[in-house]
Amino acid sequence: MTNNPNWQPSASLEALQRRAQLLAEIRRFFEHRGVLEVNTPILSAAAPTAPYLQSFHTTFELAGQSQTRYLHTSPEFAMKRLLAAGSGAIYQLSPVFRNGELGRQHSPEFFMLEWYRPAFSLTELMTEVDILMQQVAATAPAVVYSYAELFEQFLQLDVHQVETDMLKHTALQRIPALTADWQTDRDGWLEILMSEVIEPQLSQLNRPVLVTEFPPSQAQLAKIAINAAGQSVAMRFELYAGGMELANGYDELCDAAELRQRFEWDNQTRQQQGKPQMPIDENLLAAMQSGLPACCGVALGIDRLMMLSLAKDNINQVRSIAFTES
Amino acid sequence: MASYSTNEFKAGLKFMLDGDPCSIIENEFVKPGKGQAFNRVKFRNLKTGRVNERTFKTNETVESADVVEVELEYSYSDGEFWHFMDPNTFEQYAADANAITDSKDWLKEQYLYTVTLWNGAPLLVTPPNFVNLEVVDTDPGVRGDTSGGGGKPAKLETGAVVRVPLFIEIGEILRVDTRSAAYVERAKKE
Numbered sequence: 001m002t003n004n005p006n007w008q009p010s011a012s013l014e015a016l017q018r019r020a021q022l023l024a025e026i027r028r029f030f031e032h033r034g035v036l037e038v039n040t041p042i043l044s045a046a047a048p049t050a051p052y053l054q055s056f057h058t059t060f061e062l063a064g065q066s067q068t069r070y071l072h073t074s075p076e077f078a079m080k081r082l083l084a085a086g087s088g089a090i091y092q093l094s095p096v097f098r099n100g101e102l103g104r105q106h107s108p109e110f111f112m113l114e115w116y117r118p119a120f121s122l123t124e125l126m127t128e129v130d131i132l133m134q135q136v137a138a139t140a141p142a143v144v145y146s147y148a149e150l151f152e153q154f155l156q157l158d159v160h161q162v163e164t165d166m167l168k169h170t171a172l173q174r175i176p177a178l179t180a181d182w183q184t185d186r187d188g189w190l191e192i193l194m195s196e197v198i199e200p201q202l203s204q205l206n207r208p209v210l211v212t213e214f215p216p217s218q219a220q221l222a223k224i225a226i227n228a229a230g231q232s233v234a235m236r237f238e239l240y241a242g243g244m245e246l247a248n249g250y251d252e253l254c255d256a257a258e259l260r261q262r263f264e265w266d267n268q269t270r271q272q273q274g275k276p277q278m279p280i281d282e283n284l285l286a287a288m289q290s291g292l293p294a295c296c297g298v299a300l301g302i303d304r305l306m307m308l309s310l311a312k313d314n315i316n317q318v319r320s321i322a323f324t325e326s
Numbered sequence: 327m328a329s330y331s332t333n334e335f336k337a338g339l340k341f342m343l344d345g346d347p348c349s350i351i352e353n354e355f356v357k358p359g360k361g362q363a364f365n366r367v368k369f370r371n372l373k374t375g376r377v378n379e380r381t382f383k384t385n386e387t388v389e390s391a392d393v394v395e396v397e398l399e400y401s402y403s404d405g406e407f408w409h410f411m412d413p414n415t416f417e418q419y420a421a422d423a424n425a426i427t428d429s430k431d432w433l434k435e436q437y438l439y440t441v442t443l444w445n446g447a448p449l450l451v452t453p454p455n456f457v458n459l460e461v462v463d464t465d466p467g468v469r470g471d472t473s474g475g476g477g478k479p480a481k482l483e484t485g486a487v488v489r490v491p492l493f494i495e496i497g498e499i500l501r502v503d504t505r506s507a508a509y510v511e512r513a514k515k516e
Contacts, residue, residue, distance in 0.1 A: 103355025195358035
């Protein structure tokens with residue numbers, strides 16, 4: 001109990017009305033396209049293993065026994081079980097939870113739109129994301145860049161060849177706020193160059209930017225494939241707009257054995273970093289084993305879409321009640 | 327000395343960086359892609375007044391800086407130090423030339439100033455946004471000209487020189503904005 005309780009909503013009535021309208025428009029968009037709305041559980045006995053993703057957890061108690069349950073960081077695993085059972089195209093609007101992420105663009109509880117398209121190519125899904133953005137948020141048509149093109153254009157670096165030392169040198173030179181003792185790995189340098197040097201320039205374009213063909217080390221749950229230039233790339237895209245990262249999409253990895261290996265590698269990384277290892281989702285792996293149809297999927301942050309649509313710079317201005325006052 | 331973790335960072339927090347006391351202006355949590363999070367912090371170095379940016383790894387800690395702001399009354403200068411007094415406790419503080427860089431043209435006895443103390447010693451003296459000061463020197467006034475057009479320089483009792491309308495005369499009290507050194511209006515004698 002604080003001494004000065006702040007009970008007032010953090011969003012204006014206008015923002016709440018716009019939010020309701022936006023959700024209705026999204027539901028109409030998917031209804032028109034024959035995509036089924038689903039609701040999957042928020043609590044799960046398993047959790048994602050990604051080292052920099054921190055799940056909230058709680059305790060399920062029954063007859064003196066207690067078990068850990070994790071709040072989902074996205075509805076991905078459960079939705080893939082529906083896909084494996086033959087659901088066809090599905091979407092979900094749901095609160096999701098990520099511990100330790102609090103800031104102007106981050107709320108530990110936020111609202112996500114996630115959808116899956118069996119038989120879609122990644123390009124087809126990117127097009128659908130672009131159309132959705134234009135329809136519900138009146139954005140300009142998106143432009144598409146590959147990860148390599150961005151590093152070539154803004155940093156004159158060949159992302160497939162460049163040495164890690166050169167990435168570090170470039171980061172220290174281009175980002176004055178970084179100190180010389182900053183330590184990270186290759187992906188860490190790539191990510192900081194992306195967020196501190198490239199992203200600010202993308203936001204100058206005043207239109208959404210779809211970035212695709214990520215380095216294979218950043219594949220997460222996406223397929224790895226060989227692109228037209230013969231380079232190994234992750235079949236992933238991210239959507240940037242208004243200086244924010246709005247969406248993350250995959251050509252979904254459907255190989256259960258490879259997925260298990262990625263989960264195990266993640267848990268090894270967690271162990272090295274002194275972080276708790278996460279229980280692997282055996283239900284997801286079993287579903288994939290039985291056959292996940294080839295599909296592409298994307299998660300889009302509704303709060304950030306609202307921020308973009310209403311030109312707000314703090315996530316609390318579009319969420320009814322701020323996390324810190326909830 | 328207490329320390330702060332990045333999750334306690336917020337505007338106004340005073341911390342030590344490279345031996346200097348600093349104040350956070352803006353703290354931004356950044357999570358690039360699915361990678362490791364960090365904080366991008368914009369801060370003012372309270373010793374130099376400069377604004378800078380620095381990145382901190384999430385969960386990194388910084389030492390707190392013993393910095394407080396107090397309202398003190400200006401007493402006098404002995405040429406080397408500028409002496410202030412707490413009007414409630416009568417405690418005396420001596421500010422050096424660095425601390426009064428931005429305020430030395432606006433120091434008037436018995437006026438209250440915001441003084442930033444670091445480890446109990448004045449680090450920075452900030453004048454109030456508006457002060458009433460007497461004109462000690464200016465060209466003779468042009469009677470009847472209240473247009474305010476043109477203007478002329480006038481020296482105030484604290485040493486500041488501001489641009490004033492032509493009708494202003496020596497001995498008048500002016501209300502002045504110290505941030506822009508701009509004349510606001512004529513004020514009544516106190």
